Amino acid sequence: xxxxxxxxxxxxxxxxxxxxxxxxxxxxxxxxxxxxxxxxxxxxxxxxxxxxxxxxxxxxxxxxxxxxxxxxxxxxxxxxxxxxxxxxxxxxxxxxxxxxxxxxxxxxxxxxxxxxxxxxxxxxxxxxxxxxxxxxxxxxxxxxxxxxxxxxxxxxxxxxxxxxxxxxxxxxxxxxxxxxxxxxxxxxxxxxxxxxxxxxxxxxxxxxxxxxxxxxxxxxxxxxxxxxxxxxxxxxxxxxxxxxxxxxxxxxxxxxxxxxxxxxxxxxxxxxxxxxxxxxxxxxxxxxxxxxxxxxxxxxxxxxxxxxxxxxxxxxxxxxxxxxxxxxxx
Amino acid sequence: xxxxxxxxxxxxxxxxxxxxxxxxxxxxxxxxxxxxxxxxxxxxxxxxxxxxxxxxxxxxxxxxxxxxxxxxxxxxxxxxxxxxxxxxxxxxxxxxxxxxxxxxxxxxxxxxxxxxxxxxxxxxxxxxxxxxxxxxxxxxxxxxxxxxxxxxxxxxxxxxxxxxxxxxxxxxxxxxxxxxxxxxxxxxxxxxxxxxxxxxxxxxxxxxxxxxxxxxxxxxxxxxxxxxxxxxxxxxxxxxxxxxxxxxxxxxxxxxxxxxxxxxxx
Numbered sequence: 001x002x003x004x005x006x007x008x009x010x011x012x013x014x015x016x017x018x019x020x021x022x023x024x025x026x027x028x029x030x031x032x033x034x035x036x037x038x039x040x041x042x043x044x045x046x047x048x049x050x051x052x053x054x055x056x057x058x059x060x061x062x063x064x065x066x067x068x069x070x071x072x073x074x075x076x077x078x079x080x081x082x083x084x085x086x087x088x089x090x091x092x093x094x095x096x097x098x099x100x101x102x103x104x105x106x107x108x109x110x111x112x113x114x115x116x117x118x119x120x121x122x123x124x125x126x127x128x129x130x131x132x133x134x135x136x137x138x139x140x141x142x143x144x145x146x147x148x149x150x151x152x153x154x155x156x157x158x159x160x161x162x163x164x165x166x167x168x169x170x171x172x173x174x175x176x177x178x179x180x181x182x183x184x185x186x187x188x189x190x191x192x193x194x195x196x197x198x199x200x201x202x203x204x205x206x207x208x209x210x211x212x213x214x215x216x217x218x219x220x221x222x223x224x225x226x227x228x229x230x231x232x233x234x235x236x237x238x239x240x241x242x243x244x245x246x247x248x249x250x251x252x253x254x255x256x257x258x259x260x261x262x263x264x265x266x267x268x269x270x271x272x273x274x275x276x277x278x279x280x281x282x283x284x285x286x287x288x289x290x291x292x293x294x295x296x297x298x299x300x301x302x303x304x305x306x307x308x309x310x311x312x313x314x315x316x317x318x319x320x321x322x323x324x325x326x327x328x329x330x
Numbered sequence: 331x332x333x334x335x336x337x338x339x340x341x342x343x344x345x346x347x348x349x350x351x352x353x354x355x356x357x358x359x360x361x362x363x364x365x366x367x368x369x370x371x372x373x374x375x376x377x378x379x380x381x382x383x384x385x386x387x388x389x390x391x392x393x394x395x396x397x398x399x400x401x402x403x404x405x406x407x408x409x410x411x412x413x414x415x416x417x418x419x420x421x422x423x424x425x426x427x428x429x430x431x432x433x434x435x436x437x438x439x440x441x442x443x444x445x446x447x448x449x450x451x452x453x454x455x456x457x458x459x460x461x462x463x464x465x466x467x468x469x470x471x472x473x474x475x476x477x478x479x480x481x482x483x484x485x486x487x488x489x490x491x492x493x494x495x496x497x498x499x500x501x502x503x504x505x506x507x508x509x510x511x512x513x514x515x516x517x518x519x520x521x522x523x524x525x526x527x528x529x530x531x532x533x534x535x536x537x538x539x540x541x542x543x544x545x546x547x548x549x550x551x552x553x554x555x556x557x558x559x560x561x562x563x564x565x566x567x568x569x570x571x572x573x574x575x576x577x578x579x580x581x582x583x584x585x586x587x588x589x590x591x592x593x594x595x596x
Contacts, residue, residue: 095425
């Protein structure tokens with residue numbers, strides 16, 4: 001008697017990429033613990049998480065470098081397994097550090113890579129060298145490239161096959177500010193052209209500017225997923241009032257928004273009342289106080305990605321490059 | 331075929347290819363010049379002098395040259411093959427190809443095929459250099475090279491060189507397989523060279539068993555002239571050819587299985 005095999009889950013309509021219950025362990029260490037992702041087509045998806053949260057493991061699974069212990073992956077609308085490697089002809093990827101032969105120049109490296117996988121159109125390599133701004137250095141050996149130049153070449157390599165889905169692991173690593181702006185414009189243009197861009201990053205303001213949708217991963221699980229605008233609108237409105245007016249203001253806001261939505265906090269810069277309502281209702285909060293003659297000295301609405309991230313993952317900001325980033329779990 | 335072509339272009343631009351090739355070619359020429367220079371030294375016993383003369387005497391010298399290319403060249407070429415395979419893992423270039431949808435085993439096997447083609451050229455150039463060295467050595471030793479163009483020997487040469495190429499391809503494949511398991515250039519080169527040297531030492535202890543081992547079998551695919559005081563391969567050339575082919579297949583199978591099953595995390 002054989003055990004009944006459960007039928008595969010139905011495809012998720014319109015998704016460029018989806019995972020369901022994805023699990024992966026390295027020995028005793030659980031890297032992914034039932035990851036459920038849904039990446040709609042034609043937009044930029046920001047994949048956020050602290051170090052060791054499972055971002056790179058997810059990327060490796062998506063391009064078949066490693067195999068999942070459990071769960072399923074859908075790539076471009078179809079279930080994806082180790083036997084479907086040709087599906088990757090429609091996917092471009094930059095996983096971890098860019099990988100090149102140091103003794104070949106940039107152009108030759110792209111030619112060498114183009115010999116594998118999907119055939120590359122004539123002229124595509126020169127087009128990409130131009131796109132990533134390496135025209136003047138394409139003839140130099142990659143061993144002499146800076147980190148940023150390797151990263152640019154890596155992005156060019158990911159775009160070789162004119163992919164429908166682009167998977168980029170920390171693409172801004174090593175790029176200078178101009179390079180970051182250029183990359184952002186390129187990725188936005190690709191999404192505008194109907195391609196899907198899946199970007200993992202620890203540079204939160206960058207993702208906030210780049211992504212349409214973000215997914216936040218912590219300890220191998222997705223803890224929040226949604227459009228950036230919606231996530232930023234969530235959260236709270238903070239109003240600052242004088243200490244004496246605190247009790248009155250609390251009573252007024254509790255009457256208007258419910259007792260459970262209001263909390264009073266004392267911080268180093270004074271007394272704050274937090275009201276758990278969408279940022280779009282900030283004016284309403286202010287109006288309720290003003291009607292009763294209580295005037296807030298400061299009103300803060302909504303959240304930024306960093307605050308949301310820290311709230312969801314409990315991580316601290318500890319990057320060493322001066323940018324706002326995520327650190328924590330090794 | 332695109333992968334083989336690309337593999338050849340990469341190898342031709344890789345400094346290690348030229349360095350390894352130059353060492354093997356240079357060594358082959360030097361070995362035979364040195365032999366010739368040694369013959370007339372007063373410290374060389376008469377018996378040994380006669381044996382050395384035999385090695386530089388054409389057409390018999392051809393067989394010795396091919397045999398020497400396999401044994402001396404093998405050490406450098408196993409290191410070279412291990413470096414090529416190890417770098418594919420270490421530099422992440424295999425990872426990049428797999429992420430583009432390339433078949434893992436096809437990529438590695440065709441990379442090995444490109445190395446084998448390059449080594450074919452190295453064998454030919456080494457052979458020419460060794461013949462030139464042997465002619466020079468013979469001149470130094472006062473031996474005539476008048477039989478250099480012996481018709482029968484020249485007709486047999488393509489077959490001998492093909493055997494040498496198969497033997498060295500087996501050696502390469504072993505180096506490639508070892509580096510595929512270690513996934514590192516340095517570890518692959520170290521392990522490959524250690525296996526090569528270890529097998530030579532083991533021959534002294536268990537010759538009847540070790541003759542079936544990969545490097546001994548490879549060295550025996552061409553008949554090595556018998557030199558007094560020197561142990562010759564025990565397997566007959568034809569038996570060695572079969573054993574070498576089996577080792578080559580086993581090494582290729584190991585490369586395929588190890589690459590297909592690997593979790594590429596580097």
